[in-house]
Amino acid sequence: MKYPIEAYAEAFCEAALERKGKEEELIKKFLVAVNKNGDWGEIKKIFKLIARKMAVRRGGRFVSVEFGRAPTKKVTLMLEESFSKKDHVEFKVRPELIAGARILINGEQELDSTLIKKINKLFI
C-alpha cells in the first residue's frame, strides 16, 4: 500500500467537510486518486473506515448488527429506529451464529444474544 487506510479515510473526511455540497465530485476524484496510487484493492476497507469516521464526526456511533439468520424487514426497521439518525447502522448475516443477534458499537462494545454464545456458555 502506498498510504495507510487511516490516511485515506482521514483525508476524505476532512475534504468532505471542506467541500460540502460537492460530494459526488469529491467521491469521483477520491476514487481516481486511490486507483492512481495502486491501492484499489483496499477500497472496501477504506470506505468502511470512512463510514465509521463520518458517523463519529457527526456525533453518532458506528453500529454493526450481525444476525444468525436473515432478519425480516420489520426487525431491521425496528433496529434502525432504535438508533439515532447520526448513527451509521449496518446489517450482516453470519450463519455460524445460528440464531439471535449481536450488536457491536464503535467496534468496542458488544451485546451478544446469539444462540452460539448461549450454547458455548452452557456446555464449555
Add this chain to the structure above:
Amino acid sequence: MREIIEKLKKDIAGFKDEAEFADVGIISEVGDGIAKISGLRDALAQELLVVKGARGELPAVAFNLEEGSIGAIILGDASALAVGDRVKKSGKILSIKAGDELLGRVVDPLGFPLDGKGVIFKNPEVAKDYSLERRAPSVLDRESVNAPVHTGIKSIDAMIPIGRGQRELIIGDRQTGKTAIALDTILNQKQDSTETGRNQVVCIYVAIGQKNSKIAKIIKMLEEAGALSYTIVVSAPASSPASLQYLAPFAGCAIGEFFMDSGRDAVIIYDDLSKHADSYRQLSLLLRRPPGREAYPGDIFYLHARLLERAAKLSKEKGGGSLTALPIIETKLGDVSAYIPTNVISITDGQIYLESNLFYQGVRPAVNVGLSVSRVGSAAQTKPMKKVAGRLRLELAQFRELQAFVQFASDLDEATRKQILRGELLTEILKQPDGEPVPVENEVAILYAAINGFMDDVLKKNVKKFEKDFLEYLQKLHKKEVLEPLTKGLFDEKTEKALNEAVRTFKNLNKI
C-alpha cells in the same frame, strides 16, 4: 450415562443468561502466530486476552499497544482464527500453576501436561499461580552464594565451581557437550543430597526449540536414571509456535521460583537461549517492532537480563531458598564475541566454555579451563575441594604454556618434563564419560591423589583403570574414615592422613 444426563439437566436448569454490553476487540489481521486486534482500548501491556475462534477459545498476550490496535501473540495454533473473531480481556497477566505435583512431569509453557500421565493438579484451587513475568528479588532479599551445586564433572567442580543461586553460562559450538553437562548436573543432584543433609535439589529442564526426538531421549534418560522424580521438564519444541518458545523460559523460571520461595533449592537449565532469542526476534519482526543489530529487537538484552536476574540465593528471612540458573548458548564457529553470547556473558556470573578442538582431541568434557570462569569461585566450594583444587588450575595453566614443547620432550630438563607429564596426567584425570557424574567425595579423593604426586608413575593409558580401581577400593575399605567425612565437607588432618595412607596402601597392593 445416567450421571452425564443428570449433570446436563442440572446445568440447563441452572443456566442464566443475561445479555449485557461487554468490552470486546475484533481481530483485524491474523497470521504467523500473531494477530492485530481493534478495540479493547483499556487493555494493558502483557495482559492475557481470550480469543474466541471457530474451534474454541485460545489465549493471547497483548504485546504491542498501538494507537488504534493491539498486536497480540497467539498462544497456540492460530490457524483456526479468522478476521472478525472476538477477543475479550481477562484482567490478568499470564501465570502458571506451580506445586510439588509438577515433579516428574513434562509440561508445556502454559502448564498443560504433555506426558500423557493425566491431570497434574487434582485440586487446581489449591495450587499456587505464579506469574510468568515477575520482579527479581531485591538486593535486601538476597544473601551471598555459599553452598555448592555439584555437577559431578571434575573439571567444573574443581576449577569452575557453581554455587546455589548463581547463574553460570554454558557456551560452545553445536555438538560440544553443552546439554550433556546440564544433564550430568541433574543426575548428580540425586547422589549429592542423600548423605549431605541438604535438601533434595529440584531440577527444571526447559527445552526451547529443540527437536522432539532429543527431548524424548532426555526424558527417557532421566527416567532410567531415577532422576525424573525430582525433575520438571518444560517443553517448547521446534514444532511449537514461536510464542510458546518465547514463554518457555519464563514458565520454567516461575516454577523454579515456587520452590525457591518455599525455602528449597532449585536448578534450572535453559536449553538454549539462542533459540529463545530467535523466537523473540521472530515475534518482534512480525509485530513490526524496529529491528536493531542482527535484526534483533532493541530490548533483547532486557529479555535475558530480567529472566536471569530472577535466579538468586534468598536471605534467611525470605526462606533461604535458591534458584541456580544454567543458561546454554550456542555459538557459531567458536565466536563468543557475537551479539547474543556477549549479552548473556555480561549478565551471568561466569561461563563454562566448551571448545570443538578439545572435543575432537578427545578431551571430554571439552571444557576450556583457561577461558572458563566462575565469579563466585571458592565461596561455592566445600573445604576438601578447595584444598585439592587450589593447585589444579595453576598446574594446568603451566602445562598449557609448555605444551608446545611436548614434541621435543627429549631435549627438556627434568623439571619441565615432569611438569608436562603431570599436566597430561591431570588432563587425563579430568576426562569423564557422558552420563556418569562423579560424587564430590570421589572427585576430591582422585584429585588429591593426582595433585600430590601419587599418580606420577601411572602410565597415561592406565589412568582410567587406576581411578576406577582406587575409588572402588576406597568405597569398600575406607568409606567411613575417608569418603564419609569428605561427603560432609570435612577435611581435617585425620581425614587427610587416612586418605594419604589409603593411596599408599592401594599402590603397594597393586604394585604401582
